[in-house]
Structure formats: C-alpha cells, structure tokens
Amino acid sequence: MRDRMWVAYAFMLPVFVVMAVIVLYPLALSIWSSFTDLSRANQATVFRPGSEQFIGLDNYATILTSEEFRGRLGWTTIWTAVNVFFHFTIGMGLALLLNQKFRGRTAYRLVLMLPWAVPAFVSAVAWRYIFNGEYGALNLMLASFGIDGPNWLSDQFWAYVAPIVVNVWLGVPFMMVALLGGMQSIPQELYEAARVDGATRRQTFWNVTVPQLRSVSVAIILLGIIWTFNLFVVIFLTTGGGPGGRTDILVTESFNLFQAGQLAQAATYSVVILSILLIFVAVYQRAFRTEDVAR
Amino acid sequence: MTRSTMRLVLPLGMTLALALAACTPAASTPADTDAPSDSEAAAPSADATAACEGVDSLTFTHTMNDQESPVIAEIAEAFEGTTVEVTQIPFDGAQQAYDQQAAGGEAPDVFRAEIAWIADYADKGYLVDLAGMIPSEEWDDYLAGPLAYGQWQGGTYAVPQVTDALALLYNKRLFEEAGVEVPATMDDFVAAGETLQADTDVENAFYMRGDAYWLQPFLWAFGGGLFEADAEGQVSELLVNNEGSVAGLEFLLNDVLGTIAPAEVDFPNDYNNAMTGFKEGQVAMIFNGPWSTADVLSGTEFSDPENLGIAVIPAGPDGAKGSPIGGHSYVAYAGMDEAKQACAVEFIRYLSSAENQGRLATELNLLPTRQSAYELPDVQENRLIAEFGTVIENATARPVVPEGGAIYTDFGPNFQAAWTGDKEPQQALDDVAAAWTTLLGDRLAQ
Numbered sequence: 053m054r055d056r057m058w059v060a061y062a063f064m065l066p067v068f069v070v071m072a073v074i075v076l077y078p079l080a081l082s083i084w085s086s087f088t089d090l091s092r093a094n095q096a097t098v099f100r101p102g103s104e105q106f107i108g109l110d111n112y113a114t115i116l117t118s119e120e121f122r123g124r125l126g127w128t129t130i131w132t133a134v135n136v137f138f139h140f141t142i143g144m145g146l147a148l149l150l151n152q153k154f155r156g157r158t159a160y161r162l163v164l165m166l167p168w169a170v171p172a173f174v175s176a177v178a179w180r181y182i183f184n185g186e187y188g189a190l191n192l193m194l195a196s197f198g199i200d201g202p203n204w205l206s207d208q209f210w211a212y213v214a215p216i217v218v219n220v221w222l223g224v225p226f227m228m229v230a231l232l233g234g235m236q237s238i239p240q241e242l243y244e245a246a247r248v249d250g251a252t253r254r255q256t257f258w259n260v261t262v263p264q265l266r267s268v269s270v271a272i273i274l275l276g277i278i279w280t281f282n283l284f285v286v287i288f289l290t291t292g293g294g295p296g297g298r299t300d301i302l303v304t305e306s307f308n309l310f311q312a313g314q315l316a317q318a319a320t321y322s323v324v325i326l327s328i329l330l331i332f333v334a335v336y337q338r339a340f341r342t343e344d345v346a347r
Numbered sequence: 348m349t350r351s352t353m354r355l356v357l358p359l360g361m362t363l364a365l366a367l368a369a370c371t372p373a374a375s376t377p378a379d380t381d382a383p384s385d386s387e388a389a390a391p392s393a394d395a396t397a398a399c400e401g402v403d404s405l406t407f408t409h410t411m412n413d414q415e416s417p418v419i420a421e422i423a424e425a426f427e428g429t430t431v432e433v434t435q436i437p438f439d440g441a442q443q444a445y446d447q448q449a450a451g452g453e454a455p456d457v458f459r460a461e462i463a464w465i466a467d468y469a470d471k472g473y474l475v476d477l478a479g480m481i482p483s484e485e486w487d488d489y490l491a492g493p494l495a496y497g498q499w500q501g502g503t504y505a506v507p508q509v510t511d512a513l514a515l516l517y518n519k520r521l522f523e524e525a526g527v528e529v530p531a532t533m534d535d536f537v538a539a540g541e542t543l544q545a546d547t548d549v550e551n552a553f554y555m556r557g558d559a560y561w562l563q564p565f566l567w568a569f570g571g572g573l574f575e576a577d578a579e580g581q582v583s584e585l586l587v588n589n590e591g592s593v594a595g596l597e598f599l600l601n602d603v604l605g606t607i608a609p610a611e612v613d614f615p616n617d618y619n620n621a622m623t624g625f626k627e628g629q630v631a632m633i634f635n636g637p638w639s640t641a642d643v644l645s646g647t648e649f650s651d652p653e654n655l656g657i658a659v660i661p662a663g664p665d666g667a668k669g670s671p672i673g674g675h676s677y678v679a680y681a682g683m684d685e686a687k688q689a690c691a692v693e694f695i696r697y698l699s700s701a702e703n704q705g706r707l708a709t710e711l712n713l714l715p716t717r718q719s720a721y722e723l724p725d726v727q728e729n730r731l732i733a734e735f736g737t738v739i740e741n742a743t744a745r746p747v748v749p750e751g752g753a754i755y756t757d758f759g760p761n762f763q764a765a766w767t768g769d770k771e772p773q774q775a776l777d778d779v780a781a782a783w784t785t786l787l788g789d790r791l792a793q
Contacts, residue, residue, distance in 0.1 A: 092443075092446055092450075093471075093749070095450060096450075097449070097450035097451075097471060097472070097473070098450065098451065098452035098682060099471065099472035099473065099681065099682075100471075100472060180615060180616065181616075183613075184613055184616045184620065185611075185612065185613030185616065185620075186612075186613060186616070186620045186623075186624070187616075187620060187623060188613075188616075202611075203611050203612060203613040203614075204613070205613055205614065205615045205616070206557070206611070206612065206613050206614040206615065206763075206767070207611065208767055208769075290615065291614075291615060292614070292615045293760075294557070294614045294615060294760070294763055295557070295614055295763045295764070295766070295767045295769075296760045296761065296762075296763035296764035296766075296767060296769055296770075297760040297763075297764075298769070308756070310443075311440070311443050311756070312753055312756040313443070313446075313753060
C-alpha cells in the first residue's frame with residue numbers, strides 16, 4: 053500500500069503549487085516587507101531597482117507603541133464582539149421562529165436571507181444613503197415624527213453605531229441559516245423524551261437544543277469573529293473611517309496606509325492582524341477542544 | 348413580520364428612486380450631439396496618421412465624471428491616427444492605481460493625471476519627457492500656471508487639459524431677495540450669510556465640507572498656507588501650522604460653522620449634500636470648481652443658468668486670499684516603445700488642440716489651458732468660463748513636489764478632528780505638520 057502513496061501526493065501537487073503561488077508567496081513577501089522601509093517612493097519598478105532597506109522590527113515598534121494603534125485595536129475588538137453577539141443572538145431567535153411549522157415558512161426564509169444574497173458593497177452603499185444626515189430616508193422618517201436625526205455617519209457616537217447596525221443586518225442570515233440547519237438535524241426523539249419527562253419549553257431549549265447546537269455554534273462563532281474582525285467593506289463604504297479616522301478598524305487602516313504609499317507599514321498592519329487572529333484561533337480551539345475531551 | 352419587512356423594503360426603494368433621480372441629469376447631457384460641428388475638423392491629422400504608422404491601438408484612461416465622460420470619449424475615439432480604447436475610472440484611488448500599474452509595466456499609454464500627481468510619476472521615471480516632442484510655439488500657447496505643474500527637474504512631462512480653482516458659487520435670486528452684495532471679505536461673507544438666513548427661507552446660507560481641500564482658502568485668507576517649495580522641490584518651510592493657518596481654521600470653526608453653515612455635516616455624503624442643497628435653493632452659497640457647473644445647472648434652482656453667480660473666494664483681514672489651482676493633464680507612459688510614444692504624443696496634441704479644448708469648454712464649462720482656446724468665439728461667449736477666469740487669476744498655485752498628491756491623507760482626518768472638537772485647532776494642524784515632516788523626509792530643509 054505504502055508504495056502507492058506517491059500517487060496521492062502527485063494528485064495533490066497541483067493544488068500545493070497553486071497554494072504556494074497565490075497564498076504562501078504573497079504572505080512571505082508581506083512578512084518580509086514588514087521588516088523593511090518599503091514604500092511607493094522606493095519600491096522596484098520596471099524603470100529602476102528597488103532601494104528599500106531592512107530595518108528590522110522598527111515598523112512593529114512604531115505601530116505597536118502608537119496610541120492610534122491601541123485605540124483602533126480597542127474599537128476593532130468592540131466592533132467584532134458586538135457584531136458577533138447580535139449576529140448570533142438574533143440569528144438564533146429567527147432560527148427558532150423559522151423552525152416552527154407555519155404557513156408561508158419558505159417565503160419568510162427567503163426574505164430573511166435577502167441581506168445575504170445582495171452583494172455586501174451594494175447593501176453598504178444603500179445604507180449610506182439611508183443614513184445620510186440631511187437627505188437620508190432614516191432622517192426623513194424621523195423628521196415626520198418631529199425628531200431631528202443626527203449625522204449618523206460622522207457623529208462622534210453614532211458613527212460607531214451606524215456601521216454596526218449595517219453589519220448586524222448583513223451578518224444575521226448566515227448565523228440564522230447555520231443554526232436552523234443545526235436545529236433540523238437534532239433527533240426528534242430527544243424532544244419526545246423531554247416531553248415525556250415533563251420538561252417545559254424553556255427547559256427543552258436550554259437542555260436539548262443548546263447543547264445539540266454546540267458544535268455548529270463553536271464553528272460559526274469562530275468564522276464570524278474572523279470575518280468581522282477583517283470586514284473591510286462596511287466601514288469603508290459607510291463612515292469611510294471618519295470622522296477624523298475614529299472608526300477605522302485595523303484592516304481599513306492597513307488599506308489607508310497602502311493607499312498613502314506606506315507599503316511596509318501596511319504590511320506590518322496585516323501581519324499584526326494575522327498574528328492576532330492566529331493567537332485567538334489557537335486559544336479558542338484549545339478552550340473548546342479540552343471541554344470536549346472532558347465530557 | 349410583514350410590517351418589519353416593509354420597513355426594510357421602503358428605505359431601499361427610496362434609495363433606488365434617489366439613485367435614479369441622480370442619474371437623470373447625466374443621461375441628458377450627451378444628447379448635445381449637434382453641438383459645435385466645426386470641432387470635428389480638429390488637430391494635425393496628417394501628422395497623426397504618419398506618426399501612428401504601424402501602431403494598432405492606444406489605451407487612454409481618464410477620471411472625468413459621468414457628465415464629462417461621453418464628451419471626452421467621443422473626442423478620443425475620433426482620433427484619426429489609430430484606434431483608441433477609452434477607459435473611465437473613478438477619481439478616488441486613480442493616483443495609486445496608475446502608480447502600481449506603471450511600476451509593473453502595465454500602465455495605460457495615455458493617462459489623464461491630476462496635476463499634483465505628475466511630479467511623483469515623473470520622479471519615478473514613469474513618464475515620457477514631452478519637452479522636445481512638441482514644437483516650442485505650441486508650448487508657448489499654454490498658460491504658465493497649469494504648465495508649471497507638469498515640469499519637474501528640467502523636464503516637461505504633461506500637457507495641461509483643464510485648469511480649475513474653487514470659487515464662491517452663489518444663488519443670485521436669494522442674494523437679491525436678501526439685498527446682499529457679493530462678499531469681498533470674510534467678515535462680509537459671514538454678515539451676508541446672516542442676512543440671507545434672516546431675510547430668506549434658507550436655513551443655512553453656506554455649506555462647508557469636511558475635506559481639507561476645501562479648508563485651504565481659509566488658511567490662505569488668514570495668512571497661512573501649506574508649505575514653501577522651490578523649483579528643485581526643496582521645501583524650506585511648513586506653513587500649515589503657522590499663526591495664519593491656525594487663525595483661518597479657528598475663524599471657520601468659530602465664526603462660520605454653526606453661524607452661517609451647518610455646525611455638523613455628514614462627512615461621507617458632504618459633497619453630494621452640498622450640491623443637492625445648492626441646486627434646490629436650500630443653501631445660498633458653496634465653494635466648488637468649474638467641474639461642478641454642469642451638475643449645478645441641472646438643479647431646479649438653476650433652470651435659468653443666469654441665476655448662478657460665480658465669485659472669487661472672500662479675502663481675509665489683511666486682504667490675503669487664495670483658492671487652490673487644480674487641474675488635469677495628459678501624460679504618456681515611458682514604458683511604450685519609441686514608435687508608440689510618437690503616436691501617443693500625437694494623440695495628446697490632438698486631444699489638446701484649441702478646438703477640442705474649446706469643445707470641453709463650451710459643452711462642459713471646463714477651463715481651457717491654451718490662450719488660443721480662449722479666443723474661440725464660442726468660448727468667449729461662455730459667461731461661466733469668463734467668470735471662472737477671474738477666479739483663476741486670484742487663485743494660488745500649489746507647491747510642486749512628488750509628495751504633493753499625498754499631503755491630503757493626513758490633512759483631511761485632522762481637519763475633521765478639529766471640526767468635531769476631538770483636537771484643538773493648533774494641535775490638529777501641528778499633527779498635520781508632523782505627518783508632512785515624515786512624508787517629505789529629506790526634501791524638507793532641517
């Protein structure tokens with residue numbers, strides 16, 4: 053048998069080569085760039101060789117000790133936590149509703165999945181119009197009740213809330229569909245047994261549904277956190293990071309630096325983001341795996 | 348449940364309707380096909396055919412807006428030398444996009460670059476030095492100001508297409524109703540605004556954007572500025588955080604915002620909101636450039652184009668005034684072989700002919716960069732061009748350094764921080780100066 057293992061490796065080779073070219077090489081390049089002073093002013097072009105220099109950990113020192121970075125990391129963490137919390141809880145609530153049998157269930161499912169079906173940038177731009185402080189649909193509606201709505205996208209407080217609202221709206225369908233799938237694969241016998249034992253609906257939810265959804269929840273919360281942490285479009289297309297750069301998350305700041313031509317610092321930001329996520333994933337998986345073993 | 352879905356659908360529907368409404372004026376502009384027919388007979392076509400012998404096609408990328416795009420595409424595609432593939436890209440991000448493409452050898456053959464990008468591209472060797480490729484009498488026809496933006500370290504890398512500057516655009520009907528004169532000084536400006544708010548039904552006489560480019564007139568009016576650079580691109584002094592600049596910013600924050608302009612605006616939507624308010628007569632004055640006039644005149648308030656007033660931005664307490672001279676120029680990519688370069692230069696000469704500049708002027712109210720274009724009868728009859736000409740004469744040339752296009756990256760957020768009260772004006776401008784010190788590096792004299 054072992055003699056024929058090479059066949060398996062041969063079949064895997066093309067995938068490995070493609071991965072190396074489109075994932076590993078750029079990754080290595082950006083890690084390398086983060087140790088240099090590479091910028092658009094000194095990068096190699098077809099007209100001249102590059103003149104960037106190795107500067108060790110200077111970029112990391114500059115970024116990690118800056119107040120802006122700490123502020124952004126804090127906001128990125130809040131952004132991620134609040135979003136995933138609402139994605140999960142609202143998604144769970146809707147999944148529970150849709151798991152009942154009632155007329156027109158398919159139609160409701162379709163409508164609730166709509167935000168997921170529309171490309172995220174289209175939704176983000178539409179929401180930017182809705183939130184427009186002077187001519188937006190939201191403030192026009194508020195005005196008809198005599199309420200003077202704020203500038204949602206550039207107010208010191210609401211500029212944090214508005215993109216979260218947009219992203220909660222965008223992210224709920226995924227959680228809802230995943231949880232609904234999880235609920236439908238729970239064996240009906242468990243619910244029947246619970247009923248025989250005289251469990252209330254609440255008890256059934258906490259003692260049957262929730263534990264049975266555990267593995268799917270662990271997976272989708274992890275995915276949700278990674279996606280939200282790095283979610284570029286919503287911030288970029290609603291507040292644009294404003295006012296005054298307050299609502300930039302780490303990944304939009306990395307893009308800003310790239311646009312400003314500071315390629316090495318942009319690369320440093322992305323390596324920092326990657327490191328944070330890797331550490332988080334390692335801790336998260338360990339936390340849930342040990343519990344699994346203990347059970 | 349049904350009601351909650353309705354609530355979601357309703358704003359989306361309204362947004363769509365708004366988007367459609369916004370599109371309508373754009374669609375109506377290209378209908379002017381029977382405009383000046385003499386412009387067809389443009390350019391040195393015999394030269395073009397000879398120079399483009401053996402060149403299959405040229406690629407031309409521009410950043411003109413949706414009203415302008417059909418006109419430039421029609422002009423470019425009528426080039427007789429060879430086939431031209433025209434691409435419109437959004438202005439935002441175009442500077443970086445061309446930079447990356449040119450560095451990788453993949454840039455479009457001819458590109459319409461904003462004037463602040465040219466020195467940077469030239470410094471990196473991306474551009475063909477056009478100085479010797481175009482006859483000197485043709486160069487002499489160009490206005491000195493716009494031409495200077497394309498010159499770097501002894502070479503001339505760009506042919507100016509249009510020039511522009513921010514002007515005070517005002518609604519004449521509202522001015523008459525309130526009985527106010529066009530303000531000459533910043534104090535008059537505030538006084539006029541207060542009268543307009545008292546005597547007409549405008550809620551805000553003026554609308555300010557949270558964009559550093561729009562802040563510049565205030566800095567210059569109070570004796571401030573950006574920075575001082577010589578012809579070699581050496582920067583002798585930063586002006587952005589001097590006493591005058593701080594006074595200008597403080598004047599804006601204390602005397603304009605919340606008095607005659609909204610104290611808070613929606614920054615991501617501020618350009619469109621300023622335009623909408625002005626077009627519908629809810630705002631009596633805005634700052635904007637000639638590129639916006641086609642859009643302004645599509646507004647209900649300006650169905651009679653004579654209602655649009657164009658004036659120089661008011662002067663500060665010591666008579667100083669300023670408005671950033673901007674504009675766009677054609678550049679040719681140095682990565683082309685020589686035969687193609689010759690063809691590309693002919694194409695640029697064709698695009699820049701007095702007739703074609705005249706066509707952009709008459710159809711789109713864009714300011715020509717050649718003296719001969721201003722002498723064309725159609726251009727002379729255009730009131731908007733003439734009035735913007737006065738604005739340009741009183742405007743301020745920006746310093747030419749390769750970093751000129753990157754200075755707004757830190758300028759904008761700091762201006763917004765000062766506006767929202769996150770930073771004191773002095774602190775915000777000091778932070779801009781600190782960012783520029785890093786950006787300019789060795790260019791800044793220590």
